Amino acid sequence: MMKALIVDDERHVREAIQLLVDWKAVDIEEVLEAQDVDTAIELIKRERPHLVFTDMMMPEKIGTDLLAWVQQHAPRTKIIVISGYDDFDYVRKTVLYGGIDYILKPIDPVQLNDAVNKAVASRKQEDAGTEQEQRKSIEINQLRPVYWDKMLTNLIEDPSYYSSISETLHSEFGLSKDDRHCRVAVLATDTINPAIRKKFAGSEDLLYFSLLNICNEYIRKNKHGVAFRHEHGSIVVILWKQTADAAVLLDTMNSGILQTLGSQLEFGVGSERVMPAGFKQSYNEAIQVLRQRNMRVARPRIRCFDLNENNRIPTVHLSEYEDQLRFAVLSGQEQPIKDAVQLWINQVEQMKYINMEQLELWGYEYSVIRAHWLKELYGDVPAALTLPSGSAFVSVSLDQDGCLSPQQLAVELKQDLLRLSQLWTEHKRQDEHVIFDIVKYVDTHYAEDLTLLNIAERFFLSREYISRKFKQQFQENLSDYIERIRMDKAKLLLMNPQYRIVQIAELVGYKDEKYFSKVFKKLEGLSPNEYRKRGN
Secondary structure: OEEEEEEOOOHHHHHHHHHHOOOHHHOEEEEEEEOOHHHHHHHHHHHOOOEEEEOOOOOOOOHHHHHHHHHHHOOOOEEEEEEOOOOHHHHHHHHHOOOOEEEEOOOOHHHHHHHHHHHHHHHHHHHOOOHHHHHHHHHOOOHHHHHHHHHHHHHHHOHHHHHHHHHHHHHHHOOOOOOOEEEEEEEOHHHOOHHHHHHOOOOHHHHHHHHHHHHHHHHOOOOOEEEEEOOOOOEEEEEOOOHHHHHHHHHHHHHHHHHHHOOOOOEEEOOOEEOOHHHHHHHHHHHHHHHOOOOOOOOOOEEEOOOOOOOOOOOOOHHHHHHHHHHHHHHOOHHHHHHHHHHHHHHHHHOOOOOHHHHHHHHHHHHHHHHHHHHHHHOOOOHHHOOOOHHHHHHOOEOOOOOEOHHHHHHHHHHHHHHHHHHHHHHHHHHHHHHHHHHHHHHHHOOOOOOHHHHHHHOOOOHHHHHHHHHHHHOOOHHHHHHHHHHHHHHHHHOOOOOOHHHHHHHOOOOOHHHHHHHHHHHHOOOHHHHHHHHO
16 A cells, blocks of 8 residues: 655645545555644654655745655655745755655646656556666656756856866766866757658657757767757757867767758857856857858858857848838738738848848847737737747748748748738728627616726727727717716616616616716716606
């Protein structure tokens, strides 16, 4: 019989874990609870649970105290940390003390059950004596690569971090005290062959995992360096041995990528620098190489930083063509859109040099232009119609060699503009209908709590849009229309002496009789009682 222990000072968290975990599926028959570390330790001594869930922040002693105690006194007990703190130091200590996973609150049921399944499977392997499988499970633990990605990213971003991890770099990756120089290369993920991405069915994590395995296979076997995934998403290679031959080593690595994935990739390589400051300097140079490479032509796969190279080019703005593109979209016709796009593409085709900075500028300009048009159309831009970043916008416009294809870029732009044009045309068609639908809704629901906000939410439109369109259609504000309809209904009810003023106010949507009387007098020039007397 397997047991579990939940340690958290908040009762509702303990109850949530009780409810969210499928205990039967993992053969856990008894679940214990503790609200502090001392109670948890006593329960672990007495009940010997197979699995422990623990919070990090608790009164008196914290989760790391429990982690340390378990590692020393009950090392076979599996621990899952559930914390409200996205703190790297806590993650590091979870890894250090052998934790299975670090889950943030609010708890994701899928992530929680995945962690439980992993923990139970690991414990069962140990119980069956599969020590070798257990070591393999620990090695592929998801926290380990994430932990190293974080540490090495810190090393790139803040060279002073080197002093705190130099010993670990020596034991883990073979960085010698005699190694004084470094060189950093960055793999260009924005120009990866579309065929490779297709192989991985759009799973970027799986693609990066495969690339990192290949890179590290070539550089870690001789302790030349390490490859990791930077926090910004790029794959970074740090070399501290044979830095002068970096291009040769990367070329050999690229051959391995070609053999495994069917295509070579591009690397930007920084210059050789003195550690630790050189980590950041060389990394920035590698990024600069990639951002300034000419996307119009086939390029060397391994491109090294050259201090004397000057790639400054005149900037060409897509925004200069905004009027032509906008009027083409408003036309609702395909040919004007093609003509407007081709006008811009003609200038693009004349450019002999286009780098990633220029492509990102176009992507940014188009996203701004597009958002402005959609705001005109919808008020608040629907999330489904927003664009990704500039680089993502242009990545589909690269040919199989990673070169910019102006005509392919034109095709992508035309397709999106045609979609916008169709939306615009359809919206114009529905424009008048929805305003009249709002009028019908007000005419039948005038007695309810009608506000511009709840009407906007009901019809999935922005308040600004409804106000503007209603005024254009009827030369009257929506709020004034609601008041007028209510007063018309009130005047009819005032003809019946059986209704008191307070009742009439409620029947036409006013909870406050005094406010109703004030509005009535403002619109009719008489109080409700005066109107009733005059009518009679």
